[in-house]
Amino acid sequence: MVNLPNLASPSECLGCMLCADVCPKKAITIKEDNNGYWLPYVDSSICVGCHACERKCQKVRKPVLVNKCEQPLKGWCIEDDIRRQSASGGIFSAIAINMLHKHHAIVYGATLQDNKVYHISIENEADLHMLQGSKYIQSNTAGIYCNVKVHLNKGRFVVFSGTPCQINALKTYLGKDYDNLLTIDLICHGVISNTIFKRHIEKNNIGEVLTFRDKSLGWGKDVFFKIKKEGVITVDTNWRHNFFYHTFQLETCTRNSCYDCPFCKPLRVSDITIGDYWAAKRTDEYNPLGISTILPNTPKGLKAMAECDNIESSPVDWLSTIKPNPRLFTARPLFRKFACGKYIGFFYRFFPNVIVDNILGVWYSKRNILFLPWLKYIQHVKQQYETQYQQKLKKSMKN
Numbered sequence: 001m002v003n004l005p006n007l008a009s010p011s012e013c014l015g016c017m018l019c020a021d022v023c024p025k026k027a028i029t030i031k032e033d034n035n036g037y038w039l040p041y042v043d044s045s046i047c048v049g050c051h052a053c054e055r056k057c058q059k060v061r062k063p064v065l066v067n068k069c070e071q072p073l074k075g076w077c078i079e080d081d082i083r084r085q086s087a088s089g090g091i092f093s094a095i096a097i098n099m100l101h102k103h104h105a106i107v108y109g110a111t112l113q114d115n116k117v118y119h120i121s122i123e124n125e126a127d128l129h130m131l132q133g134s135k136y137i138q139s140n141t142a143g144i145y146c147n148v149k150v151h152l153n154k155g156r157f158v159v160f161s162g163t164p165c166q167i168n169a170l171k172t173y174l175g176k177d178y179d180n181l182l183t184i185d186l187i188c189h190g191v192i193s194n195t196i197f198k199r200h201i202e203k204n205n206i207g208e209v210l211t212f213r214d215k216s217l218g219w220g221k222d223v224f225f226k227i228k229k230e231g232v233i234t235v236d237t238n239w240r241h242n243f244f245y246h247t248f249q250l251e252t253c254t255r256n257s258c259y260d261c262p263f264c265k266p267l268r269v270s271d272i273t274i275g276d277y278w279a280a281k282r283t284d285e286y287n288p289l290g291i292s293t294i295l296p297n298t299p300k301g302l303k304a305m306a307e308c309d310n311i312e313s314s315p316v317d318w319l320s321t322i323k324p325n326p327r328l329f330t331a332r333p334l335f336r337k338f339a340c341g342k343y344i345g346f347f348y349r350f351f352p353n354v355i356v357d358n359i360l361g362v363w364y365s366k367r368n369i370l371f372l373p374w375l376k377y378i379q380h381v382k383q384q385y386e387t388q389y390q391q392k393l394k395k396s397m398k399n
Contacts, residue, residue: 002044002047002048002049003049003051004042004044004047004049005019005042005047005049005051005053005054005057006054007019007040007042007053007054007057008057008061008257010033010037010039010256010342011256011257011342012061012256012257013037013039013040013257014060014061014165014169014255014257015037015038015039015138015165015191015255015257016060016141016165016166016168016169017030017038017040017140017141017142017169018053018056018057018060018145018169018172018173019040019053019054019056019057020040020053020142020143021142021143021144021145021146021173022052022053022056022173023047023052023053024050024052025046025047025048025050026046027042027043027046027047027048028040028041028042028043028053029041029043030140030142032194032195033345034344034345034346035193035195035341035342035343035344035345036193036194036195036196036197036198036253036344036345037138037193037194037255037256037341038138038140038194040053056172056173059172060165060168060169060172061262062262063168063262063263063269065263065265065267065268065269066267067267067268067269067270067271067297067298067301068266068267068268068297069266069268069273069295069296069297071296071315072293072294072295072315072316072317072318072321073293073294073295073296073305073313073314073315073316074089074277074279074280074291074292074293074294074313074314074316075089075091075291075292075294075311075312075313075314076089076090076091076287076289076290076291076292076311076312076313077089077090077091077093077094077310077311078094078310078311078312079094079310080289082094082097082310083289083290084215084289085129085132085133086132086133086290087132087133087134087213087222087276087290088219088274088275088276088277088290088291088292088293089277089289089290089291089292090290090292091274091292091294091311092109092131092132092161092184092274093128093131093132094308094310094311095159095182095184095272095304095305095308095311096109096128096131096159096161097125097128097310098304098307098308098309098310099157099159099182099304100122100123100124100125100128101125102307103157104123104156104157105123105156105157105158105159105182106121106122106123106151106156106157106158106159107121107122107123107128107131107158107159107161108120108121108144108148108158108159108160108161108162109122109131109160109161109162110131110135110139110161110162111130111131112133112135112209112210112211112212113130114208115197115198115201115208115209116140117135117137117138117139117140118139118140118141119139119140119141119144119162119166121147131161133211133212133213134186134212134213135212136189136191136192136197136212136244136248137191137192137193137194137197138163138191138194138255139162139163139166141162141166141169144170145169145170145173145174146173148160148170148174148181149173149174152174152178152180152181155180156180157180157181157182158178158180158181158182159182159184160181160182160183160184161183161184161185161186162184162185162186163185163186163188163191164185164186164188164261164263164268164269164270165261165263166185167183167184167185167269167270168263168269170183171183171269179300182271182272182300182301182304183269183270183271183272184270184271184272184273184274185263185268185269185270185272185273185274186273186274186275187273187274187275187276187293187325187327187328188258188261188263188327189248189327190251190254190255190258190259190261190327190332191254191255191258192244192247192248192253192254192255193253193255193341193344195253195344195345195348196243196244196247196248196253196344196360196361197209197244199243199348199353199357200225200243200244203241203243203353203357204227204236204241204243205229206225206227206228206229207227207228207229207230207231208227208228209225209226209227210225210226210227210228210233211225211226212225214226214235215288215289215290216235217237218288219276219286219287219288219289219290219291220276220278220281220286223242223245223249224236224237224242224245225244239363243357243361244361246361246362246363247360247361250338250360250361250362250363250378251332251335251339252338252339252340252341252359252360252361252378253339253340253341253344253360254335254339254341255341256336256339256341256342258331259331259332259333259335259336259339260331260332260333260336261327261331262331264326264327264328264329264330264331264332265328265329265330266318266322266328266329268295268297270297270301271296271297271298271300271301271304272294272295272296272297272301272304272305273293273294273295273297273328274292274293274294274295275292275293275325275328276290276291276292276293276325277291277292277293277316277321278293278324278325279316279320279321279323279324281324293316293321293325294313295321318397319393319397322393323393326389329389329392329393329396330389330392332385334381334384334385334388335381335382335385337381338377338378338381340359340360344360347359347360358370358371359371359374362374362375362378363375
């Protein structure tokens with residue numbers, strides 16, 4: 001009788017999919033559970049009980065973070081077309097273009113195609129559009145870490161972009177540092193259930209989602225999908241239709257492990273961390289094309305930034321960087337008080353969709369006033385978190 005591996009429980013699993021790549025017998029497959037989250041499933045008829053996956057799983061969930069940015073930056077790509085097609089200031093695209101041209105790099109990142117998000121690699125600038133823009137559901141990385149290692153061992157320069165847990169999974173899989181690897185992680189808000197994304201598509205009769213954020217109204221006002229519906233490309237700016245973002249912003253259906261993410265710290269796992277520079281949103285420096293936060297965390301990251309002559313950047317202080325980006329500083333375990341992720345499948349199976357939609361994605365409207373107490377409770381918990389966060393931040397800045 002094979003002693004099967006003891007992998008992370010569904011509530012602890014990061015969804016990084018490292019275990020599937022580690023398995024020498026390909027006994028682990030990644031599937032969505034009833035609530036729409038990626039989870040590993042072990043085939044007991046194939047597993048030989050080597051526990052390689054278990055050892056890597058334990059390591060990836062307890063990261064040792066040592067990379068520290070000495071000087072945060074704000075910046076943007078100087079090419080407006082690139083910046084316009086990117087989620088914030090186009091920094092990932094600018095770095096990718098430089099690495100493609102100067103190092104003949106292979107660039108890995110998440111793509112959204114056919115309403116699915118998964119990691120791919122590109123080798124020329126013409127394909128960069130497939131990696132641009134934010135994706136708010138978890139990317140399928142099964143098989144990607146193996147592929148990266150093959151190219152690294154052949155001497156190819158690799159740029160790998162992903163969430164912090166995906167970067168850590170890649171590094172854990174590789175087992176050593178590579179001079180020809182540049183890692184870029186995102187200031188991650190946490191990933192939402194795939195079921196919510198599918199429900200949004202069904203609810204609004206969407207054919208295909210093209211982007212999660214569209215900048216036609218300007219950066220910071222881009223909380224609407226660009227979609228293809230009956231062959232017509234459009235942006236649905238009707239707030240009542242925006243079920244996905246109601247749920248995303250409320251954080252009722254975030255992956256459970258994201259509420260207590262071990263990567264929400266100033267110390268980082270990657271060479272460069274990027275995200276939105278929200279400190280500029282309501283100031284004179286606001287630009288509708290977007291501005292990025294940039295954290296060069298390692299000498300390799302600093303070198304990569306120095307090579308990029310298509311980026312305009314300037315130093316900023318830590319407070320303006322962290323204050324509007326709390327995920328750079330602390331996780332949000334308090335939000336588990338209203339988390340509904342483990343009930344999504346049950347809710348949609350046994351209750352009318354419209355009722356469930358208002359539980360998971362409740363927002364203030366006379367149309368759903370019966371759910372107002374629930375919304376007020378969520379807002380109360382979030383205010384508690386905000387007070388604790390500001391106190392913790394103030395104390396940290398004094399030290």
